[in-house]
Amino acid sequence: MDDIDRQLLVLLQQDASRPYAALGEAVGLSAGATHERVRKLRERGVIRRTTVEVDPAAVGQGVLAFVMVESTRWVGDSGDRFSAIPEIQEAHVIAGSASALVKVRTSTTQQLQDVLRRIYAIDGVSGTQATVVLETFFERPVTL
Amino acid sequence: MDDIDRQLLVLLQQDASRPYAALGEAVGLSAGATHERVRKLRERGVIRRTTVEVDPAAVGQGVLAFVMVESTRWVGDSGDRFSAIPEIQEAHVIAGSASALVKVRTSTTQQLQDVLRRIYAIDGVSGTQATVVLETFFERPVTL
DNA sequence: TTGATCTACCGAATCTCATTCTGCATAGTA
DNA sequence: TACTATGCAGAATGAGATTCGGTAGATCAA
Structure with missing residues (x-):
């Protein structure tokens, strides 16, 4: 390198x-x-793959939200449960009061609500706190 | 489509x-x-570009954090100020108590602290709340 | 220092694939 | 029905990916 x-x-x-x-x-x-x-x-895995960047709005994914997920138990091995919800674009285990932070894209806030419902259904999840994005300034690749 | x-x-x-x-x-x-x-x-802009996905850890960006930014004034037009900080990978205007949410990648928590300092230096920013990611379950493209 | 070995590079050869074009079929429209 | 636009297949052509042989420089051990 x-x-x-x-x-x-x-x-x-x-x-x-x-x-x-x-x-x-x-x-x-x-x-x-x-x-x-x-x-x-x-x-070496430095380049993971070659891909295309798709405009979310152009494919009916105009609503973006970040959801803090609180849990009463260890979430470290429930990655699959989050992964099973296709609207979740990213899922992270975080330090702090909440247990996980996920990034969600849907076409409507109705669907966002439905995603929250499905997140609640995950074992141990005791609460969510959704933050809706009003405008995205930018999303860019890792800076070198 | x-x-x-x-x-x-x-x-x-x-x-x-x-x-x-x-x-x-x-x-x-x-x-x-x-x-x-x-x-x-x-x-049509559905495909924005063809790009490569780089492993952040492989290029010394092993620390990931989400930062809630509180502001005493309208942040809607300070996108450039966030963009000027290269460690910020995403910046969004959000609904809710905070004003903006940014995704930050650095190589160390020291550097994360330095990024927070630079965010504070943006006009109107009155506070930040950083959430450090312990583990990333997944990051994937927009689901179709 | 000398020799052996390894790595990274250049330049050329080859072969795959992107790109363009022609002609045809279908669907929509006056 | 006649006209027009759109989307496709199939083929031609050129661009670019990929491979390969050979060379220079760096590293290391004797």
Whole structure:
């Protein structure tokens, strides 16, 4: 992981469809050498995958909320329960008064309510506190 | 936006490096027709960009925290102030007692503290409440 | 210092795939 | 019915991914 690798990651985060020749030119390498570096970044797991960024609003997921989940028992192994709710985009175990923090996307607040209901149904969950997002300033990749 | 488009989005979210011929086979279209559909999805902004997913821990961003930001004034137009802090990965205006919610990634809790200091320095910010993530169950793309 | 080994690179060859184009079929519309 | 727009298949073409051989530099041990 030297500086060239970091530059490549930045460039690929911006546009992963850029040809290796162009990438290489940007960092001062040949296409072949660039390809080899990117291959190793994948191999090491630094690059998890190549993906497309979908506009949530364009696919009917205009409502965004963060939900603090309180629990009366250990939540460390109920990741699957959260994962089973497709509207949950992220789920984290947190330090502090609540036990988990999840990020939820739905098309309506009605559906958000339904998601909260399903979260309540998880064993040990004793309460939720939902925070609705009014406007998203930005969401961007990990900064290098 | 029919069902085939949605299938294509799912497949591309999983692996955007898949050839159009393979995509097409999966949804029952030719490579050319698949290409055309994906082109239009980009054109309409449904697909924002093609990118790589980087493992935060692998690039020294092992600390994740969510920060509730309280403000004494309207925060609706201070998006740039948050954006200027590179450790902030997301920033949202929220309903509720706090005014904004930001997602922060740093390499150490020391640096997290420094980010909090810089958030305080934003005009109108009167308080922060940081929640440190102990474990991330999952982070996944928008569910279709 | 010398030799062996390993790594990273370049440049070229090859082969896959993206992209474009033609023609056809279907659906919608005047 | 005639016209128009849209979406598709299939093929042609060129761009780019991927592989490979060979070289330079770095590291390490003798």
